[in-house]
Amino acid sequence: MDVGEEPLEKAARAGAAKDPNTYKVLSLVLSVCVLTVILGCIFGLKPSCAKEVKSCKGRCFERTFGNCRCDSACADLGNCCLDYQETCIEPERIWTCSKFRCGEKRLSRSLCSCSDDCRDKDDCCINYSSACLGEKSWVQETCENINEPQCPAGFEMPPTLLFSLDGFRAEYLHTWGGLLPVINKLKTCGTYAKNMRPVYPTKTFPNHYSIVTIWLTAKYQGLKAGTFFWPGSDVKINGLFPDIYKIYNGSVPFEERILAVLKWLQLPKDERPHFYTLYLEEPDSSGHSHGPVSSEVIRALQRVDNMVGMLMDGLKGLNLHRCLNLILISDHGMEQASCKKYAHLDKYLGDVKDIKLVYGPAARLRPSDVPDKYYSFNYEGLARNLSCRELNQHFKPYLKHFLPKRLHFAKNDRIEPLTFYLDPQWQLALNPPAEKHCQGGFHGSDNVFSNMQALFIGYGPGFQHGAEVDSFENIEVYNLMCDLLNLIPASNNGTHGSLNHLLKNPIYTPTHPKEVSSLVQCPFTRTPRNNLGCSCNPSILPIVDLQTQLNLTMAEENIIKRGTLPYGRPRVIQKNSTVCLLYQHQFVSGYSHDILMPLWTSYTVDRNDIFSTEDFSNCLYQDLRVSLSPVHECSFYKNNAKLSYGFLSPPQLNKGSSKINSEALLTTNIVPMYQSFQVIWHYFHGTLLQRYAQERNGVNVVSGPVFDSDFDGRYDSSETLKQNSRRVRNQEVLIPTHFFIVLTSCKDPDQAPSQCENLDASAFILPHRTDNSESCVHGKQESSWVEELLRLHRARITDVEQITGLSFYQERKEPVSDILKLKTHLPIFNQED
Template sequence: HACHCSDDCLVRGDCCTNYKSLCKGDSSWLQDQCEEIKSPECPAGFVRPPLIMLSVDGFRASYVKRGNAVIPNINKLRTCGTHAPYMRPVYPSKTFPNLYSLATGLYPESHGIVGNSMYDPVFDATFTLRSREKLNHRWWGGQPVRTVLPYVYAMHSEQPDTYGHKMGPMSTELNNPLRVIDRIVGQLMDGLKQMKLHRCVNIILVGDHGMEEAHCDRTEFLSNYMTNVDDIILIPGSLGRIRSRYPNNPKCERETKRPGKTMFCKKAEQHFKPYLKQHLPKRLHYAYNRRIEEIHLLVERKWHVARKVPEGRRHCGFAGDHGYDNKITSMQTIFLGFGPTFKFRTKVPAFENIELYNVMCDLLGLKPAPNNGTHGSLNHLLRSPVYRPSMPEEVSRPATSGLVPAGADDLGCSCDDKVSCGPRKSHRNLPYGRPAVLFRTKYSLLHHSDFISGYSESLSMPLWTSYTVKVSPLPDALSNCVRPDSRVPPAYSQSCTNYRADKQITFAFLYPPQLSSTVDKKYDGVLITNTVPMFPAFKRIWGYFQRALVKKYATERNGVNVLVGPVFDYNCDGVRDSAEKIREYVSGTIPVPTHYFAVLTSCLDFTQAADSCSGPLSSAAFILPHRPSNDETCRSSEEESRWAEELMKMHTARVRDVELLTGLDLYRRTTRSYGEILSLKTYMHTYESEI
């Protein structure tokens, strides 16, 4: 609209944002060149640069490709400031969970807003977007940034989400709401320039989630999979959450918790997978809250799930949706930071939105409340970070272990060949330093030529095992024997006798003996201290990882360091179980891990070998659920080469997730800064196509 060119508007402070450009001939902010703001330039009276938080609902990361013809102002902020190719939302990729995760740095299972609608069995109440119940403080956990209003201003736009739902994310009609949002951003920047605040204010522009194509015709109906759909309550749509309609009826409750028998792999073309919530990928952090139903349906992108076919023909009122697995490309959203505190013309790796809370607190001079982010992991966004992270102190150092008398106890094991543990090669097998143990326990280092283990007395198995595989490992040298380890007393060792007696469980090696550098050294790998308890079904995945994938990754990356070990998370809170907690679930026997982890590290520059890397590192992590069946894949009757790697990628994770679940701290001896290491630990490979 035309601006009234009245000079007294400057005195009154009510000028239109285009007053200077329209009435005085000044350039608009968009017309100005990018300028590097090396320090805040604020009018008198400002204690610190204010923070303006712009949140755009449903802004799929790929929308930035529409360019200057559609979003010139957003593009300029992105180009002149700091941006990531995308920001990953938390799961579920819905609005309320993500906005509150941005405000608190907490996962939904931690702050309690686990969906746009949810039922709390203790409150016996339901939270929905349209009810007044959502205004009740009892639902909202954490300590949001909004409690410090004087220096933070927030704005949320419900576009382009509304149009994305209606028209679909690929529609050219989305350009109209995107232009409106961009024009508002331009007005903001012109207004800040007019008030001489454009070199003072820090601006963060984020989305809450992306948008995927969807349509009513692509709907799975549970009535095609189970007979008792009238006995369940389903939160439908791009994900499914199921609870019993009659929670006080034991039979109905029991039937509701049987997804494996009623819905697993029932059809060849099934577009959802049912999970008990404790079996969901750990990277989702979506189990440890009473508001999360026991049964969860992960729905394939572009599809929906509903209880039963609606009566009568209905008009389909949408062409897009969100809420899907937060690692898929279409769910990724935008992040950019602009202002004197952010770096100039800088692109940073993608990250998860829980990390932003600590950055906002740093910008505002606040001490963050406890949260799920890793403080300092986004320091590379900032010109002069105020928080300097430090490496955590090691709590338990390895005991000095000497050989103990072997005695006569062979633990029921037999092996014709003798073993002699070779010379220590710590640098090759631990090129990035020994993992530190951050909890009280007793363990010792067991050295071998081709691998090193941190062996736990209380667990009678390694906490971790580390080895480095060269580009072309030697041919397999297989062995079918297991032998006792004279360095560990029988009381702290597993036994072959127990494995033979238990028909449900077998053993597997953490370091694969077939990768030994010589035939003689394979016998280090068959020590019983290199074994862990494993379900036979899971051993198929583990065996394929060891014999095929490790070699594949080593060849692709010029060698790879492999760190593997057990995970114990019986209570599903995403944090290592203490010995006392494990005893609550397992008594009198060697505990069976709930998961196994693998962290693969190589040089980002593949011209350098993994164990002699002088530059940035590259890592990939997996947290694999240890289960007695491979139902999750629906292809377990086929060869492992057809499904095992795909299943592992489903359970990709951050290195930081591994650390939380094991109580370990990794990468303690590298050439990189600790801030860079934190960024590495919080990065997650999604194995998705580029944005």
């Protein structure tokens, strides 16, 4: 035992003796290591440490310590790195790359990525290439004329995208275009209309409905459609939805909507739509809240411009920017609201508890007790009570069938019988508490007011390059989109072919409608003359001379035609109509045996023609080429306090001869006319027409009666005419509901009407009323109100054609599409006018 234990004891004693020195050595070694690390950080690793401390790049939400932090607690501690917001927080709420984000460490909560591997992951922000790789964005590239579609594999035809910016007033681009680089480039490089006319009332839903529902047409013809929040797309129409659609949710970010459409464009070929719609609520929302002239609207415009830029960059990234046809559009404009420009019905009616009013600039009135009193309510009496109540009254009450025909706002039971037309910038409410949009902005006014005009830009391989076109109505866009998609349009209110000049290669060639009723002959007869009960001035030629001078040869008729019908004879599209041509030396008429009056009369007023002041109110000559009717006799109208007759071709027109135009006194040149309307008719012919002829170097006039008793904007059928005839002195009389006037001259005022290369035209559809209360004429001279009335009731020539069953300009040599462009034109009224 002793021998065995000795070595252990010896070792223990030796170890105890060495302990102090061992600890000193170990302490020294540790001190050297620590000093080495510190010196390494200070000298060798200083740049790296400093970089980590100053930037959050690659450190977002990591609990690393230093001079600044990048975790969620740094905001409370106040020691965030300077780029914390841009690098760590903004990726959660923005959809773009920036210099702070390029090459970022992938963040799970970011909306899109700017990391180096984002292309492999297919989650790059739209502007990654331009922000991080130095490539040009779409807006930075120069304009290019895309002559042919350049589409990726799998796209057999260019898709079409209809993109609506709600409430984008046309004037915004005129005024603020310099702040909107993307939209301004689309305008410059594509096809741009300075104004696009909305439908009336100029509200969001009626106009979006009027522009589409092309997705139905696409589906019926084998194409697919995808819509993102287009009004009306989330309800069934004819039992159908678009192939892809979204239930409206205004909280969905604009960027998310654009990315969704870009994703749809990447779907497999058998799932991918051919037609797309996209909708943004701006700048409408900002316009309502702050008014159209506000910094908030400018910011909203810049925001939507960024969204359009995001779309274009996305299309470029998909190589679709030379393939897709884009239509950038809005539904209406915006007007500045003012509490001082609100009219109130209680001011005139007192108690208004029994009526309800749809407030605003296109107000409508109905009884409170609906439906019981809807049809029995005295709308006409209330309209009279509210008419002309004070000087400079800013609203006019209208029974809806008296509204200007160009508004097309009557033929529906959902439109109340009593409506109100408001001056620009004015609105109507029952009383002050019922005011809405008293501040900020509003819309809904007359669709020819300049501040109600909408945006239209077309861009892509289907559109003209760098073209600016005249204004047109949004009902024409449907046919345009059908042409871009090679679809056959459904029956619609547009005029197919009228926008051919917007397209590079129009696929539709319009033609004039065919005349469906053959002309009949109206030769002179041996019928004995009747006593018409007239008293003519003896200086007028005797009747026997009229028969002799109107017995014309074909050669003489051709000479007359060149002067009176320089743009061709109106064609009659009415079915089963019996019409003959009556030639006189100064005018030609299309006389209808069905209504016993001309459907139309045409004559030309040259610059130097003058009008006499003779009164021919009781002088008629019997036209022996047609059978006489009691409505052709002076005696028929005597002692009638309201109804008389008017001349279509004015007998006062003197074309370079001292002789009276006695041919205009023929019974085939008159129409039944209320005496109140004669005031308008006489002032137009005696004053305005002469002035127009001087200003335009001559003007051709076509005028005639209109029959639209069911106020649908289309000519009455023979059955409807019979049902609405009036009985006067035991005689059935057809009294026109309106009269139309079409004025045509040369666009070049140095050319006379017979020499026109390009035409300019104006049309009017004037309501034929028993009084002139519409114009509040009491104590006024005609010069102060007649021309204003004409302007209010101006119309498209297509409106005249639809309501008369006539077709104009069929003998012109221009392409029919150019004629349709003329027919659908309607001038915009400046707010200051």
